Amino acid sequence: MGRLGGVASRVAALALLSGCGEEEAVGSATESYTSGGSDTTDPGLETMGGWSGSSGWVTTGPEDPIGPCGSDPLCLPPGEMVPTEKPDGLPSPLPGVYDDQGPAPPDNQFRALIGFPTRQRGLLESRVALMYSSGPWFRRYMTVEAWMADHAPPENDVALVENWLRSRGFSIDFEAKNRLLVQFSGTVADFNATFQTELHICMRKNPLWEDPPFPVYCTLDRFTLPKFVAERTNGLCTADLPAEKGELSKEVGEVVSDPPGPEAYGPRVFYGAYNMHPLFDAGFTGKGSTLGIVAAGTYHSIDLQIFWKSFGIERELPTRVAVMEPVFERVTETALDTQWATAMAPGAATTVYEGPDARNTSLLFTWNHAIAENKVEVLTFSFAHREDSEPKPLRHQYDESALMGAALGMTLISASGDSGMPDTPCSSPYVTCVGGTRLIADPEGVIESEWAWVMSGSGPAKTFARPYWQDGDVTHDRRAMADLALHSSTEYPMWMRRWAKWEFFGGTSFAAPAFAGMIAVVNEHRRARGLPRVGYLNPTLYLHAPTRKTFRDIKYGATEHYKAGPGWDYPTGIGAPDMTALAQALP
Incomplete structure (x- = not known):
């Protein structure tokens, strides 16, 4: 160990x-x-x-x-x-x-x-x-x-x-x-x-x-x-302000295959770049695993099914859980997170926890509810807010919930944000903070280069002291972000299906749900070996040498404030994962 x-x-x-x-x-x-x-x-x-x-x-x-x-x-x-x-x-x-x-x-x-x-x-x-x-x-x-x-x-x-x-x-x-x-x-x-x-x-x-x-x-x-x-x-x-009221508009259109062009990356790039194919080839798709998404509003299920069909993904629709006031709108971030998380784990049972909007009251309560229910093994959150813009009690209350999740054996994953600065709830030591890289790869994910993304949310936390598992990497006395990183660059964007058309975007909002889906597949691999779900990842990522070696060191690139370099660094943490090797190495 x-x-x-x-x-x-x-x-x-x-x-x-x-x-x-x-x-x-x-x-x-x-x-x-x-x-x-x-x-x-x-x-x-x-x-x-x-x-x-x-x-x-x-x-x-x-x-x-x-x-x-x-x-x-x-x-x-x-x-x-x-x-x-x-x-x-x-x-x-x-x-x-x-x-x-x-x-x-x-x-x-x-x-x-x-x-x-x-x-x-x-x-x-x-x-x-x-x-x-x-x-x-x-x-x-x-x-x-x-x-x-x-x-x-x-x-x-x-x-x-x-x-x-x-x-x-x-x-x-x-x-x-x-x-x-x-x-x-x-x-x-x-x-x-x-x-x-x-x-x-x-x-x-x-x-x-x-x-x-x-x-x-x-x-x-x-x-x-x-x-x-x-x-x-x-x-x-x-x-x-009170949650707005209204009627959720009816969905229109048919579920058809409508593959987009080469202007952006699809899921197969992530499958290749982060070595998911050996897991898929061995029959591991996340079956029996449970994956949760913290959402504001809901998504368009026809868009979601067209996204899957166009990229050759077959799977069941998620379960939707209305957490607070009734949902009446469809939100881009929720659609994005659902499409990319489910694409990485086509066999995983997925639950979308839907708060009424993207304000702090809804997001914090929904995050806490998803943890308190303890019905999913992996939970992803991408409504990140810059840490210095959010009040201290809000940051601490996210952490109260995250500590409960760690005790229950949940893997809590958050986007690090796209400001080049630390975000909430990534700053909680009980959350695995996923930063961003700039990946150049072919449509099958064969990598040409991968550098730190200039906007990767990263840096020392304002709020939390350095956890013991960062003692060997971080000299600052604060919790440091990010922990790891996946492709997020707007220069080489990702496809999503939004409001009956294809659009492409960038951001760690893609990296976090994608990594969450990948961990759901890893959990199925672990069950096949008689092992429990991975739970709280951070101590193992940093301190278990065989696990750490499964991450590709990102040595180049920088944000406005920090450079990538050999070993751990603020923009990319311990690096980008090889998911097949990670599944085999995790204790």
Whole structure:
């Protein structure tokens, strides 16, 4: 196992994965696990109330409600109502990203998410480290039931906060299965009065290059919460305009083969360049594997089937899961992700988790829901936002969910973004961050060259300390991105079928779903050998020498800020995968 086993000695004192109740002796609601000796005293490392210096929050509130009040906020003593500043998850105006349009009308409606911390977070991080190091607990994943029993936010804490929100005139719309998130809604006037702030409307630059900006709520000042709410929550993670309503238009057209021309790459280029053919030839297509896609809106199923038919792919349609408010629009990113993820794993059962739109409230809740359900082995996310444009509580709440996914044995994959800078949720150490290359290859994927793509999202995280598995590669004290890279260049774009016609684009939005599909095929290969699914990839990618050798080092090319070079580098991580070799090497 090489260096993969190195973490075991650091957490040997917490080797209590049996779930026999012993964790109470070593774990508490306030302890934390600091990864790899990271320098958490660095004054440049962002900190927050309740932030421990490890890769997530810690619970600061008591295990039980105060006194005899139970979940009744009206019975709490006055000291628990003291206004307490708490970081909020709403963006502030940022030129070129969030443009302030002034105060929101008081009678406007809103929907918002309040986040709750993982209970005994430090113990859970230690458990996860042991699950992915050599030893008796290697790949012994938790069940949802075990996670809920040991690490879910206390039911009474969630009920207390929900009842307080109701007492302020808000409606509770959705509660996450794992209790990490609650969506509530009401008027802007009540929001401003409750949180002692003023919502503004900002126009958000659309992550899709060709699409127009869209309105979101933003604030100029930090929120204030009652003390008992501030202590039991991570604060407000998001606040957005209400989800729009409408009817999803009917699909038209017939499913026909309509192969596009040579102007862009199709799936076969990826099959060849990343050595998928030997797996396919051996009969491995992802059958029996489960693949999930976090989506906004939905896709056009006729376009999807034409995409498959035109590239010689035969497979079943995905299962669609509406997570929140009803979906009424079709979204380019969702169509792209679905086409390319399913093309890489034609045998994998695929679930598309559909939130109502591409605003933070929908994306965060949908991401968390897909993880909490634990019905897919691999989950991909491509609605990346630049990390420095997103508030700290939002980044941390993505990480709360990602840690649960790692504990359950899920592989969480995110596009690194197309800004040349770090993105969210890639910055979470529990997410495998897929950067971009510029691949020149023939239609069968025979490679002429592969360099770092100039726009590959990459760099040191603002939010998270360097994890132990990057100690040997990264000198900075922050989590570093990317972890690996696949072709993303707009100079040599990829085909997608969009709104009854062929179009071509670039971006890591192709690389992430493609790699997710490839991992679904690897999971079928593992089952055939009697091995469990790969789960959380990052420790193995970095520390298991045979696995690492299956990646082609990308030595040339650069972003605006970082160059590729021998060994690990920011734009391309450990390099581009040989998927057949990776399937054989993974322990």
